[in-house]
Amino acid sequence: MRGFLASSIASSIGVACAAALALPLTLPAPAATARAGLGAAGSAPAPARSDVRGSTQSLPLAPLAPLTRAIGSTASTASMALAEEGLTRRDVRRFSMVGVIWNNPDTALHGQVQVRTRAAGTGVWSGWRSLETHNDDAADPGTDERTSGRVRGSTAPLWVGDSDGVEVRVEGDRRTEGRAPSTRALPAASGLPSGLRLELVDPGDPDEAGDEVPMRGTAPGVAHGSQAGPPGAGAGNSESAEALASSTANADLVPLGATVIPALSRSATVREMRTLRGLELTAGQRKKPHIGPRPRIVTRRGWGADEDLRERGFAYTKKVKAAFVHHTSSGNTYRCSQAASVIRAIYRYHVVSMGWRDIGYNFLVDKCGTIYEGRAGGVAKAVRGAHTLGFNNNSMGIAVLGSFSKSKPPAAVLKAIARLTAWKLGLYGANPRGKTYLKSSGGNLYRKGKNVRMNVISGHRDGYPTACPGWQLYRKLGTIRSTAAHYQGRR
Incomplete structure (x- = not known):
């Protein structure tokens, strides 16, 4: 200064x-x-x-x-x-x-x-x-x-x-x-x-908002009612309509009220993809699907989202053709046990302070590699976020909690992003090592209406003049692409 x-x-x-x-x-x-x-x-x-x-x-x-x-x-x-x-x-x-x-x-x-x-x-x-x-x-x-x-x-x-x-x-x-x-x-x-x-x-009292996110290997809460999710989820101690809607958006994957969507094996993920995507799959996808095993994801209930803060309903696009990687620029001083609090604070900042309909990112990853559901609407669906100005259609945004302009991202972060993109992009037939075209809505590096050729896994700076996701994370995107392709079974 x-x-x-x-x-x-x-x-x-x-x-x-x-x-x-x-x-x-x-x-x-x-x-x-x-x-x-x-x-x-x-x-x-x-x-x-x-x-x-x-x-x-x-x-x-x-x-x-x-x-x-x-x-x-x-x-x-x-x-x-x-x-x-x-x-x-x-x-x-x-x-x-x-x-x-x-x-x-x-x-x-x-x-x-x-x-x-x-x-x-x-x-x-x-x-x-x-x-x-x-x-x-x-x-x-x-x-x-x-x-x-x-x-x-x-x-x-x-x-x-x-x-x-x-x-x-x-x-x-x-x-x-x-x-x-x-x-x-x-x-x-x-x-x-x-x-x-x-x-x-x-962000709220950790004892009331369920900061103790279920660790790997523990059974997720799945019962619908007072025992599902953190105490006090939704408005007050009763289930609000918006809390129910957010949980229902993932009902194809887990029972209502789940705090965690558990990981699946690759074979189980393929079966699930055929159920979820059905007639949308091409002949090649049906015969030899390229999709990574579904990773473990902490739901919005799991990190204690107050569903009454956001706007009602969900916003969707047609498909997920690309993933944009971000960092939150919120610092690296948090403990992983505090990650749920950090996410609740970002959520409140995005909605109450900045005026958005919901948290901007589709997914968030903490520095220990835990993946969290971001914007409501269903983790397997093409939810429109507010993460990459002009390129929110047909894409998803993944934000790593922290700042990575000078600090190197932990290996657990890189693995988590690779696992997440291998699964979610695989649901829509996208190759993590490939290229795709996205149409600019304007306000970024490209004029409105221009079809821009981009990496399927890109950094925020590829679509906007910004330092995000920080040089130390951006330089690792090549490794993430290769690892994600490997998880999809691609050579």
């Missing part, structure tokens, strides 16, 4: 704009979890429903007084002055994930966002941590999800663990005036998007 601040202040066209929270010690009512909470920027958050686990505190950011750099001052002294200006430590309700949102999803935040948090219990403050400002996972242009009027621009969320204090600073950079135009405009007045708000997400 200091180097960034120094260059911004020293520049003749630089604009430094820091933002901090000024919160009362008497804490406000919980922020709304319903879509109504995504109204005009600056509106007071409505009280939360008492029957919904977790909460979101949505707090407006306020500009500090402008800083004046004395003539002849050095960049380093100006940097220090700015770093200390208005950065007070404030108490808030407990949370575990942070992010920053703003009004217009088509506006980019050109600058830097940093937060520091206080660990609950110990009272120890973290150092300053940066949030990824280019959060490019999104629904396609023109879709109901994108044009709902509820969607916000956002940073990527950051997992910080159980915390009860926060500071934030945001600095805009107007040195983008000479850049080529992009799909997201930069407000010229301040260098920062309007309506900046800090989102503090509490």
Whole structure:
């Protein structure tokens, strides 16, 4: 941050704009979890429903007084002055994930966002941590999800663990005036998007939301009723209509209420594919199907999804021709036993804070290699996600929990992605080592309507100008393709 601040202040066209929270010690009512909470920027958050686990505190950011750099001052002294200006430590309700949102999803935040948090219990403050400002996972242009009027621009969320204090600073950079135009405009007045708000997400009590995901080798919960899934699943202690619908979407694979879809042998998977796909299979697929054995998948009930947060119903495409690999940019500090909490927090951030209909990814993978169901609608079905802007039709998005620009993905992650793609792509006859054509819906690297030839297993950066899924994961996609093809029985 200091180097960034120094260059911004020293520049003749630089604009430094820091933002901090000024919160009362008497804490406000919980922020709304319903879509109504995504109204005009600056509106007071409505009280939360008492029957919904977790909460979101949505707090407006306020500009500090402008800083004046004395003539002849050095960049380093100006940097220090700015770093200390208005950065007070404030108490808030407990949370575990942070992010920053703003009004217009088509506006980019050109600058830097940093937060520091206080660990609950110990009272120890973290150092300053940066949030990824280019959060490019999104629904396609023109879709109901994108044009709902509820969607916000956002940073990527950051997992910080159980915390009860926060500071934030945001600095805009107007040195983008000479850049080529992009799909997201930069407000010229301040260098920062309007309506900046800090989102503090509490994923819910682990004891109530079932963080203890069933380990491999244990029997999954399959009974429909009070013993199925984590205690308190759905709204309150009763089964909601949306929780039932989400579970029913996987009824071809497991009984209602299952917390885990168990792994199958390859022969059993082939039999299941013929049942699921039936007349859709080509003669070659019937005679010699190429499909990997179904991997173990933790269902939405298994990770404790509050089904009443998302929109009703499901959105589908025709088929699954490709898989896009992502990372969540949420950091690698979580324990694998916390993965369900991380997913619940991302889910709440995507829906409550960003205004999407559901979590954006079709699947998620933690750093221990456990696979989780993402967007609702059935793991074997062609569910339309909001993961790769312009290419969400006929594709699926797989997000690895963590950040892999510098950190290498564990071997368990690579194996899990290979197993998942070998199975899901195999259901639709796709070769993991092959190429396919996807039609762009626009808003990405390609004009709307262009047929783009891509790898069947691609990285997010192949369809959008982004660093996702991080270089260290992206460079392993070749290994994933070969391993997935091997699982499908291809030579």
